[in-house]
Ligand SMILES: C[S@@+](CC[C@H](N)C(=O)[O-])C[C@H]1O[C@@H](n2cnc3c(N)ncnc32)[C@H](O)[C@@H]1O
């Protein structure tokens with residue numbers, strides 16, 4: 001389904017929500033909005049392959065329709081399970097439909113729940129792919145601390161985020177090029193502007209330095225930035 005949600009000029013812009021309308025168009029929306037999304041997801045699968053040994057438990061927090069869940073399943077052994085969590089009922093319903101009749105149905109545990117309270121236990125891998133940015137800033141450290149505490153020795157976190165454009169020309173370049181990416185993918189000026197307004201108080205990006213300091217503060221022993229495309233970035237953090 002084509003994402004044309006922000007093309008309707010007659011509708012007032014309301015804060016962005018992961019509702020049924022968004023769930024319906026989400027694969028198209030995320031592909032046309034996040035530069036390098038397919039690469040980001042695919043490489044996450046290769047990281048899973050490295051860190052998820054026999055009987056490993058992986059968490060996909062803010063799983064949406066399960067793109068990361070699917071890549072983890074594809075890259076790991078048959079006894080590896082994924083706990084896929086999202087608090088948007090339409091997203092979890094879509095994910096359940098997709099996996100219901102698949103060979104992997106028994107490897108996926110779905111939870112329609114808030115990632116801020118869901119227990120994280122014995123995890124080899126936790127993935128926050130474009131999700132922490134929607135958690136209130138003051139709650140982000142606590143979530144990362146809980147994730148860190150829930151990892152087994154050798155376990156890892158994948159954190160992928162839209163990051164705040166730096167001051168000055170560097171930031172202006174990233175913002176402009178991200179909008180050009182959307183234009184090149186067929187979004188109108190109106191749709192770009194309306195989505196920017198809808199996301200304003202909802203997706204709160206932070207600087208690279210803030211994210212890296214928080215990973216240290218949360219108790220991760222180290223982190224490496226392994227992906228960047230324009231203003232989107234991913235780290236692998238270990239304990
Ligand atoms: C941009 S999408 C994530 C995309 C997805 N990880 C992927 O790779 O395709 C963000 C998701 O996080 C979910 N989310 C945001 N805050 C959440 C929370 N506090 N608890 C659970 N899910 C949350 C949203 O419902 C949405 O589905």
Ligand SMILES: O=C(O)C(=O)C[C@]1(C(=O)O)C=C[C@@H](O)C=C1
Pocket residue numbers: 029030033034130162195196199203
């Ligand atoms: O920054 C934007 O304009 C985006 O569209 C980014 C973003 C994201 O990073 O989650 C926002 C909402 C949609 O879920 C898809 C992509």
